[in-house]
Amino acid sequence: MASSEHPSVAAVFEVVFDKRVGHTVSWKRNLPDVSLDGVEYKCLPSGLHGVREDLVYFVHGAYAGVSAFVLGDADEQQRNANFVAVGALVPLSFGRLGKSWIHAAALRELARERVRDAQRSQGLEQFWKENKGENSGDGTPVSPSAVRRASLPVTAIDANRKRKRATSDASGNMFPAMQAFPPDHPAVSMFALLDMFGPLIFPLHRATLLRKRILLLTTPPVQESCNFVYLLSILSSIPRFLADSLPPESELALRIQTLFSVGVHDIPFLGDEKRRERWLACTTDDILEEKRDLYDVFVRLPSHTGPSYEWPRIRTADGKDIRATQRDLRRYRLLRAELDRTVPAYQDDPEEASSDSGGASSPLMRASTNALVEEAKHTRPGDSTICEPVSWTAMAYNGFMWWASAGEMEAWENEEARADRQLLEELPEMEDLAQHMATSSSGDVQGGEPQVRLKMVAATVLTAYFHHMTADILQPLIDAVEEADDATEEGVADAAIHISNEDMRAMGLDSWSAADREFVAEALRLYFARESKIEEGGLNICGVRVC
Template sequence: MVTELPPISAVFLCKFDVHSGYDLHWYKTNNDHLYDLKGVEFSSLPSGLHSVSSDTIMFARQKGDMDGDDHVSKDKLLYGISIFHQNKLDDQKNGTTSVSVDRSCVKMYSLGVLIDPVHVSLLQDMSADSPWKPRVYSACWQYRKELSHLLDGFMLCSGSIAEKAYFSKFDAFFDKHKYRLAYEPEIGLEVSSHNAKINTPKMTFLTNQPDPSSPTISTDELTSIDMSIDASEYDTESHLVFGLETMLEVLGPLVYEIWKLSLLRKRILFYMVPENGSVVSIQEEQRTEKSLLKVQDMCKFIYSLSLISSIPKKLKRQLVKSDVKNMDEIEFNLPFYNFCINDIDFVKNISGGFLACTTDQILLEKRDLYDYCVRIPSNLGHGGAKPAIFSSQDASTSIHATHRDLEAFLLVKQFIEASTALGDAEMDTSRASFTSMSSLITPVVSSVGQKRASQTTDGDSYYVELAEKISLQEMIWQGISWWATAGESSKEIDEKYTLENALFQDLEEADATPDKIDIIISLIGYFQRKTDRLFVSLIELMLNEDSDAFNEHGVEGSSATVCIHPHDMLEMGLDPYSSTDCKLLQELVHVWWGRDADVGGVCARMCCF
């Protein structure tokens, strides 16, 4: 259980001025070489911030001890967070109805910190097999409120003399939370600062202890989750993990597609299409805050996606036994959060997959930087704007979710809505209506596809457009199946959505009407069960193929092609009718086991299974 704030290695204040541009206004570090802040002003003040009054930006940087090696090792990264504020623009109005702003009077500052993951790992349970990396990925987020409070005070300063006097508060903040090391002088901890005196580090390890009476909730009961979150931080803006529910709302069934791509450890770049126009006033932002997405939302999406596509601990042991290649490299798809034009060389030198976001459109033209781009309009729903996934190889054709994933998503959406809307007394009635899959998806050709879209609400229609239409093959097969079984095939449909049923059961078993905590924990568990279901089925296939190869050739660890049939795909929770899912499986087997896979076969193409 995490009971300490992670120690910081640097604190910095960046400024953007319409006349002088970007400026690293003030900083203080433990070591200028290890924690080089060159260019941090571009990371903490990404393009597009002029349209909002405040935002939170997370980012990753290269540690400064690479000794000239161009390769960026993932275990030598620094994570940072910065809080961006503009001065209150409404105060600049001239008393008329005009909202024009004197840009020369606009103040734009970002106050942030850098954290070394090595220091965070030292705070974790040393008896564990390895540090739980999602704690490292979210560590700097814990400083958001304190940084925001400090920056609020600084923004009230009038004149350079008052600002310089306020720097003492930044000094005190750094001295309170900095990392202090006693027995590794070779690392060269030499506290230095811009416009500040050099201090000698004390021979102690200082951390900030929270209120011991603050309750915590652990999610260790989920086989895949090993994290604890302070219950006092449980609100929609406090922890990165709460971005999962928003991500489902924004991306709909596309979440499943991005989850699969993340399991392939692809380089996935989220691009938030900026809002047109210049600076908006505080009042204008409040009127649109429900629909206007910010950089902090993208950072939450990235953390949530990294978490739900991670490998459960029990599953990791099974994967290692099945002879997975490079397990340590692909256990997680690492989040790098926001990056900008200044980070191009840094990103090019990263090996393997990652999750990142940007507001710089020019980066989309650098197709060698990423594999897939997720375009998200900052103002969703206006003018029919919807998110879309594009391959770096083909930016003209968007990738849709499978029809099966659309149905699964709509069930999850209904389960969550039912759980939050109903009290305990109404749960039993809701259970009866929502757990019968046949009542939601009648396995008759006319009701799966065209008729399905007409039965949806206006909100559901938005999500239907993000998915593939039902294929002719599936329509024919479901019609034949329904006719051949005299309607009994509805039982098979119930079995297809067992994980969705389990999700609702988790929410139903809550002591009271489920709150956001219960929903988030259930959603994480839901996706981790999907990951477990997919890989356990693949592991069984691998072991069976190896056994057959040994019996036939007498050679262990055969690299023979793995045969995956349509019924295997159904067991994995995938859509055998979708060419996207078939290609996914082939690549998944290659990435994780280094083997080729034959997916489907003749029978699948003839719909005879």
């Protein structure tokens, strides 16, 4: 039987390649009424035979699936296809992945054992005996609305905006049982997610908040891409105090469904027009890119063998590129500089990490002049291709403001730059949080490896960071809708919600960006079923618009 720390499994199975029938389930144990139809395709994405080992997450009915793939040596008689995938199904009622990562290490060892000796099944039998659930009902989650509500963070921020205490809350609610943080937990890929997308992480976060159907195209191995799906859903979760302030009809928007690895066999499911839930998924089947009716946003990830600084490409189903705004770029550089300062392992140069760390008493952010130096240090090749160019209107406005302030940088520094730094200042020191986790955990974290603890800290702090951003976006909209409703007489049609340039900046958005204005309009329609009237960025002098 499964222990309290390990989720019970509803099925264990092995998939091999049969030269006569192709992929086939060669061994299985499952609870009554648990179907394994099609699982052989879900656990073996296209192209997986090109890597030695991989871990695949997927969804199979009411269950989360995890499959460990191992490629062995093969001869011509085996048609050069000696591989094994050993997987398990766990109830989705335990969360997005049912904590299936806890079983990943054991499944990987079983796959290695089976690829060496296909006749030995004792390990599989033992795993099933130790982890099987009581009955198939274990895999039937409670009502979808209850699952969504239960999965919401109690808060990454509380209603009184006590952010430092909130980050501690986030660590306990988004990534529980931190003392048992396993190497296969998706949160270990948080740094990789940030490095992969760079400034694009912000428009992708906004697309996820709009509950778009988002499909990531990747190449094997797929474990990291599955981790990205998990993390994007976590980062775009709605804090509970905000959820309680949203209209009841917005419940479906509170959480995005995570499908993890999908393929050609999932096309009928993805194209089902009766499904109201929006989703996040990844695939290795590039033919899905042509099925534009299946998704809203398509993300092509760089190949694992491609240039190290190649950026992902994000576009809509109609082919329009999604880019980061200029504010996104500035915010990303500030965030990277802060990570470099507080997490030495995140830097490429250990000596630089030592000299820049500054100790626990150093301020979280440097003076603005040094911050500009830090931003320049994190400029990467191709930044201009993934960011919206500065508009002529924005340049004219900035030029006027520079002239009006007599060219003094400190005097001209605008509100949004200060707000972006404040977002970092209100987060706790990562070093302090790491020390807290080290002293409060019962026992070592996976043998006390510092890298594991650093990844735990990064996942916790970055989750809180994005939850703060989510609150900064939704709370002003909640206030604007309530204010408009208070000013509207009963029986009169709801008026469009007015959003000013100042409102846009307060939400952490770029008032010069047409994409950000459209984002706000869509957010008001999705969460409040209201139309909007949004000001465009510009400058008025004596009532006359000059730019």
